Amino acid sequence: MLDIQDSIPTADHDDPISSDPRTFAAKVNSWVPHDIVLKDAWFPLAHSTSVGTKPVRRAIYSQPFFLWRESGQPVASEFHPAEGLSASKSEYSDAQGRYPVMEKYGFVWGWFGNPANAAPQHLPDIPYLPEEGGVPEHMIGTVRFDCCAPLSLENLIDLTHADFLHADVVGDEKMDKETVEVFHDSETITMVRTCVNKSVAPVMKWFGGVRSDVQQVRQVIRIYLRSHVAMAYGRFSPGDNVQLFHPCVPETRDRTRLDYVMNTTNVKKRNPFRYIMPTASYKVSRQDSSMTSPQSPRYMRPEARKDLHSPLDEAGQKYRVLMLALAERQARGDFEYRDDVSADCSELIGYDGT
Amino acid sequence: MTEAVWWAVARSEEISKDKPVNVDIGDQPIVLWRDSDGIVRALEDRCPHRRAPLSLGCVLGSGMIQCGYHGWTFDGANGQLVDIPNLKSERKFPPVYRARAFGVTESGGFIRVCLDAKTPQPAPAEETLPLSGTENVALDHDQYINALFDDPALVIGIRGVRFSPYLMAELKEQDGRLVLERSCQWASPHWPAPFSSDFPITLKISTDPASGESDLLLRDDQFNPLLRATLAPVPGARGVTQVRWRAKLEAKRPGLMAKAMGLGDPLTVHSHVDGAALRVQKPSASIHAVELRKEIAARTERQETAA
Missing domain, CATH: 2.102.10.10 (Rieske [2Fe-2S] iron-sulphur domain)
Known part of the structure; x- marks a missing residue:
């Protein structure tokens, strides 16, 4: 069962995401992320x-x-x-x-x-x-992708890929119910995925002391579009919350650098999860790279064949349209920030200090 | 495309007064030799008499080339027939009696030929790099350069250096050339490239958009040059690419690994390409190259039209 809810944009200007499905689809399918170079x-x-x-x-x-x-x-x-x-x-x-x-x-x-x-x-x-x-040194690191940065971020905001590509780390697709909510303004997009009775993430089962077979999950991906940085914040019950800062710096149009912080200071010091989870980036990034690396050349030029989409791709589709809207505005010489990226987003991502 | 380009068809040491040498630019066979003054001459490798390759003939003491079939003798400066020995006469030959002559120039240890004599000569090189070699690679010219851009390890090796998939600067046009800078690691035990924060060395490749002739500069993270090289791939017959190269290892190379580059050949140009590795190499910089070449060609055409 899948429910999709939408949100109201926070900006006073026209919403870059059109309510007309045809206009929206045309934008989604004109996606050539390789050509997007955002400034300021x-x-x-x-x-x-x-x-x-x-x-x-x-x-x-x-x-x-x-x-x-x-x-x-x-x-x-x-x-x-x-x-x-x-x-x-x-x-x-x-x-x-x-x-x-x-x-x-x-x-x-x-x-x-x-x-x-x-x-x-x-x-x-x-x-x-x-x-x-x-943050302690063992919670930070660098991984690299030989793909363009927007593809890396589109990969991140589509969390259903994790159930397959990263199943051995974060758990598979088995669950009773999944809800996806998407919030956006002109500078950010936030995806909230709520899973009921989802298979326990193996990394939590083996190293985090989670004994049950299922857990309740609320995962948030929030992307700051211009800076190409993302937060991945997950609340797991039972289990510890996961606080990942996931920047995707476009070193070139086709190469991405990720200086991450997996902040596990919220996890008890005697819990191995505190030390193991930051190293999961090395495994997960190679899994992602195995897909995004061959994807990238296929998004370097306009493509006549449209991508096919499922309702689960809503966040990724909106990410595309918002990035294109920013790129179009910048092409017209408009570099203004219409929304405040430094405003406290704790409430939106559900962060309560733990 | 091949007409108005100065192709590095030979290294200086490959051409002598003793024996003519055959080279190709695409399907165009060319014979090269040095005349009595040491000047390199280039004619079509085809005697206009009975189409025999002139490269099967010999260089006379006069510096003229003589066909090995019937002895027809040509002046390399203009291709003019100067003698048919069996005629035993002093008669002059009409201008039509000539082999096709090509523009030729020698600089920096390379001999370059242009099929269009009107094409301006390239600027002379400031230096002749001491190390050199020639390889014939069974890969066409475009794909050879694409391989160099997308993964240099497919076509060259630099002693002690591992090329990473990551770029400091993607392929861009700089002063009419295609330039990229690739991050590299020393081939010693180290943290894997996908998880490395910093790389100790980079390889900068600057390529002529038409000929593919490429200047390579390996330098460390403090901008000390370690190795300089020029790679000159030329399209040959049957899709083979002839690669002439020259290189120089800098005398002052900070660091143990850089110093160890002097233990053996610092640069290797592969004589064959690993097809299995080539087939799965994802294009990236080479895609940019296609676009950039189009832009440069269109701009050149506009400038020529305006002129």
């Missing part, structure tokens, strides 16, 4: 612990970002110090080749876009990460 956004370029006095190199859509610290403060530059200021400086950095930079939630964030538009309020809210960082 903060990207989590590196874990704070990765940035020291020696420059490290990152990229957003091939645009080089060199990160290091001066007097403890992070610096983001278009040029390596050994390279000097090149004559081919881009419009994304200031006269010294420096980008706007922030440090929050244990990440160094770089601004990609017009430096004059950089503002702290455009940095996404992540309620379950401490603003000052400091």
